[in-house]
Amino acid sequence: xxxxxxxxxxxxxxxxxxxxxxxxxxxxxxxxxxxxxxxxxxxxxxxxxxxxxxxxxxxxxxxxxxxxxxxxxxxxxxxxxxxxxxxxxxxxxxxxxxxxxxxxxxxxxxxxxxxxxxxxxxxxxxxxxxxxxxxxxxxxxxxxxxxxxxxxxxxxxxxxxxxxxxxxxxxxxxxxxxxxxxxxxxxxxxxxxxxxxxxxxxxxxxxxxxxxxxxxxxxxxxxxxxxxxxxxxxxxxxxxxxxxxxxxxxxxxxxxxxxxxxxxxxxx
Amino acid sequence: xxxxxxxxxxxxxxxxxxxxxxxxxxxxxxxxxxxxxxxxxxxxxxxxxxxxxxxxxxxxxxxxxxxxxxxxxxxxxxxxxxxxxxxxxxxxxxxxxxxx
Numbered sequence: 414x415x416x417x418x419x420x421x422x423x424x425x426x427x428x429x430x431x432x433x434x435x436x437x438x439x440x441x442x443x444x445x446x447x448x449x450x451x452x453x454x455x456x457x458x459x460x461x462x463x464x465x466x467x468x469x470x471x472x473x474x475x476x477x478x479x480x481x482x483x484x485x486x487x488x489x490x491x492x493x494x495x496x497x498x499x500x501x502x503x504x505x506x507x508x509x510x511x512x513x514x515x516x517x518x519x520x521x522x523x524x525x526x527x528x529x530x531x532x533x534x535x536x537x538x539x540x541x542x543x544x545x546x547x548x549x550x551x552x553x554x555x556x557x558x559x560x561x562x563x564x565x566x567x568x569x570x571x572x573x574x575x576x577x578x579x580x581x582x583x584x585x586x587x588x589x590x591x592x593x594x595x596x597x598x599x600x601x602x603x604x605x606x607x608x609x610x611x612x613x614x615x616x617x618x619x620x621x622x623x624x625x626x627x628x629x630x631x632x633x634x635x636x637x638x639x640x641x642x643x644x645x646x647x648x649x650x651x652x653x654x655x656x657x658x659x660x661x662x663x664x665x666x667x668x669x670x671x672x673x674x675x676x677x678x679x680x681x
Numbered sequence: 682x683x684x685x686x687x688x689x690x691x692x693x694x695x696x697x698x699x700x701x702x703x704x705x706x707x708x709x710x711x712x713x714x715x716x717x718x719x720x721x722x723x724x725x726x727x728x729x730x731x732x733x734x735x736x737x738x739x740x741x742x743x744x745x746x747x748x749x750x751x752x753x754x755x756x757x758x759x760x761x762x763x764x765x766x767x768x769x770x771x772x773x774x775x776x777x778x779x780x781x
Contacts, residue, residue: 504698505705581759588752591728596713596720604716664708671709 428629428636435629437621442543442614458541465527465541469520498522502663506670507677514673517558521551522666525609529658532617533651540658543613545606552606555669563676572676605668612661616654623647714761717753725749 426435446454476491484492498519503511525542532540541547563572576597577590623646630640729745732738 500698501701502705505702506709578756578760581756585756589756591724592717592720592749592753592756595724595727596716599723600716600720604712604719667705667708668712671705 426625426629427632429632435625437618437625441618441621457537457539458544458547461531461537461539461541462528462547464537465524465531468527469523472523473519494523495519498666502666502670506667506674511670511674511677514670518666518670521555521669522662525551525665526659526662529613529661530655532613532620533654533658540613540617542609542661543617545610548606548610551665552602555605555672556602559669559672559676562673566677601672605665609661609665612657616650616657619650620647620654623650710761714757717757718750721749721751721753721756722746723749725752 426432428434444456444458446456447460448455472487473491476487480488495515499512499515502522503515503518507514528541528547531537532543567575576593577586578593579586581589623643626643627640627647630636630643632640725748726742726746729741729743729748732745733741
């Protein structure tokens with residue numbers, strides 16, 4: 414490949430550098446260990462998860478360690494965050510009697526949101542939720558919480574009984590029972606986790622594709638147009654991801670509240 | 682403050698709360714419907730696979746999935762396809778305006 418075309422970016426893989434487009438893939442989600450203790454390898458996504466957890470704890474600690482009647486500074490921001498979760502997520506599903514779950518839902522919402530936002534923050538630039546191993550623990554916490562609450566408030570037979578839609582004709586009921594049980598015990602937690610994972614995974618891939626393409630195509634030729642197009646798309650996807658990060662945290666937490674509500678009282 | 686001003690706050694809070702409740706209910710119903718579609722295929726696909734394994738007819742697995750999908754679609758139409766069927770009995774109903 415010719416080298417006499419002036420390129421805008423040196424280093425990395427370039428269209429005039431003699432290499433093909435370094436398309437992102439599963440390898441983009443693998444990281445070398447930052448350090449290892451025996452067979453345990455501490456990687457960048459783990460560091461991000463720890464930083465996010467600490468950030469949420471420190472923020473709410475700073476906001477409410479010494480709360481004032483008239484909120485000032487960080488307490489103001491903390492109260493806005495808590496009221497957002499209470500009025501937009503908790504109360505619409507659980508009502509006032511569900512206020513006891515506010516700390517759980519607030520922690521869940523802000524932890525997921527921050528973890529998602531990490532894909533847009535320079536240096537981190539990776540959503541840990543795009544590794545499904547970080548999603549399943551949250552799903553299991555939610556799953557066992559609403560199962561426990563369901564068995565506690567409705568009793569084991571009552572909880573199972575309330576999953577079944579008794580308002581349908583008896584012959585239809587028999588064929589619906591396997592579907593209801595599969596939906597409740599398998600599909601519901603599975604979709605809760607996969608939705609968050611898949612959105613973060615796809616978002617990160619999109620960002621990588623347009624970032625790499627901008628670099629790969631940049632040159633003082635007609636390719637500059639394609640690089641500029643890719644650059645514009647990168648900003649578009651960035652804006653989109655900003656919205657999706659919030660939306661996914663919102664959906665996960667809202668559905669958690671809905672599932673807890675159905676455990677506290679029968680929905681059918 | 683005028684009477685009009687006094688009424689606008691609670692009205693706005695009530696409208697905002699109704700919108701939030703609609704959003705939560707919409708999310709719930711949307712994902713429940715999606716869940717039924719997947720669960721139908723999963724449950725009857727599994728039954729078809731087990732029966733097919735016992736009688737050595739591998740075709741029963743895809744047939745089971747299709748039957749499950751058909752049952753799910755039928756039930757979704759029965760449950761959610763009618764006018765006014767989207768208003769499920771709500772355990773909420775007691776959330777009022779901001780009481781900070």
